[in-house]
Amino acid sequence: MSSLLSHPLFFPLFFPTFFIGTWVLTTYVLALMSGWNLLSKRFRYRGVYYGETWSFRSARMRTFIHFGSALTMGADESGLYMAVNPLFRFGNPPLLIPWSEISIIAGERGLIFKKRVLLLGRQEAISLSISSSLAKDLKEAAGPAWPVEALA
Numbered sequence: 001m002s003s004l005l006s007h008p009l010f011f012p013l014f015f016p017t018f019f020i021g022t023w024v025l026t027t028y029v030l031a032l033m034s035g036w037n038l039l040s041k042r043f044r045y046r047g048v049y050y051g052e053t054w055s056f057r058s059a060r061m062r063t064f065i066h067f068g069s070a071l072t073m074g075a076d077e078s079g080l081y082m083a084v085n086p087l088f089r090f091g092n093p094p095l096l097i098p099w100s101e102i103s104i105i106a107g108e109r110g111l112i113f114k115k116r117v118l119l120l121g122r123q124e125a126i127s128l129s130i131s132s133s134l135a136k137d138l139k140e141a142a143g144p145a146w147p148v149e150a151l152a
Helices: 010-034 036-043 132-145
Strands: 052-061 065-076 079-084 095-098 102-105 115-120 126-131
Touching: 010 036, 010 065, 036 095, 036 126, 052 132, 065 132, 079 132, 115 132, 126 132
Parallel strands: none
Antiparallel strands: 052 065, 052 126, 065 079, 079 095, 102 115, 115 126
């Protein structure tokens, strides 16, 4: 085994495989922990989304999983569109969640940066925390389909 480790091609051949494997495993574990994987069982979107979108957005799912500038968010009257940057997409397919499956928690959260909280999926109830400005843009794009806010 030591002769294999000391071979001059070991590192150049092993490292890319190790790195890609770790990357794929990490994105998949994040999909499980965030609830994205659970939502994808009912709301996976395989088509091309033509509604209005906002790229490089941040959000927090289930409070502890942060998608920093890695999301494309979209909205129209049919629902909320969410897609992860392709580099992080393994286990995180694009989603289109109908507005009837989304609840908006009334009020804003956060001391400095104001956030809005949405609950995604009636069965799943995955919390999604987004900036108030993004929530405003989504609400405008959704029009009358935007859900009525519910008390927390």
